[in-house]
Amino acid sequence: MTNQNLSLKTIIFRYLCGNRNPFSAVFVNGKFCKNPNLTITNDFSFSGLSIPRNTGNQVGSNVTLLNVDQIPGVNTLGIPLARIDYAPNGGLNPPYIHPRATEILLVLEGTLYVGFVTSNPNRLISKVLNPGDVFVFPLGLIHYQFNIAKANGVAIASLNIQNPGVITIANATLGSNPPINPDVLAKAFQLDKKVVNDLQVKFGGSNK
Structure with missing residues (x-):
């Protein structure tokens, strides 16, 4: 990779993370690898997983x-x-x-x-x-x-x-953006097209 292929933001980010050679940092699964010499205790710990979360939504x-x-x-x-x-x-x-x-x-x-x-x-x-x-x-x-x-x-x-x-099946098929043609879903799920349209409205992928 040449220097011209890297954005200024990427170069600055790598430099601030402690890599004084900004062109040798490793980018894995969308995340930069932090310089091991700059790691701290909090990089390896998390508190609060014991706290109950709100389940007051449609699926509970x-x-x-x-x-x-x-x-x-x-x-x-x-x-x-x-x-x-x-x-x-x-x-x-x-x-x-x-x-x-x-x-x-x-x-x-x-x-x-x-x-x-x-x-x-x-x-x-x-x-x-x-x-x-x-x-x-x-x-x-x-x-x-x-x-x-x-x-x-x-x-x-x-x-x-x-x-x-993660792909939630109902959200992905009925709430996609832009929405899937209801004729496709009606045939795939063997449903009436009106039922599909109603479900797409409910999931936010309406064709209307």
């Missing part, structure tokens, strides 16, 4: 992701972590995929009905989990968690890559 769940943005010391190590809070009686982490990661889930509170769908044939692998139980969701497969307890649910999830990505 809240995901608190800890990645390189919150803990710079995990950069390149491939170990992001997440706290997931579920509302009582039906708090849902709706069907989604991580296109680049496998997830392992540890239940701390509540009773979670969880599962994933295999790839062709589409077989559901599911289980009811109690506190202390663990479940693995393989890379790239649709999965979910649903709190069937009368009390709040809490789980800790760990993933095996720094930038796992």
Whole structure:
């Protein structure tokens, strides 16, 4: 890479991060590697994961992701972590995929009905989990968690890559911008076009 290919902002950022040769810094998964000589204790720690999160939304769940943005010391190590809070009686982490990661889930509170769908044939692998139980969701497969307890649910999830990505199925298909042609979705889901239009309005991907 030549000097001309780097923006002034990039050069300044690398210099301020302690790399006096700004053209030799490493950029991994969208993040710069910090000069090891400039790391501090707070780069490797985070406080507050014990604090309950607000689940007063349409699906009744809240995901608190800890990645390189919150803990710079995990950069390149491939170990992001997440706290997931579920509302009582039906708090849902709706069907989604991580296109680049496998997830392992540890239940701390509540009773979670969880599962994933295999790839062709589409077989559901599911289980009811109690506190202390663990479940693995393989890379790239649709999965979910649903709190069937009368009390709040809490789980800790760990993933095996720094930038796992997340695609929530309903939001992606019905709320994309610009919206997908409703004829496509009506045929794909075998639904009436009016139903698709109504769902797109609900998810913010309206064609109207």
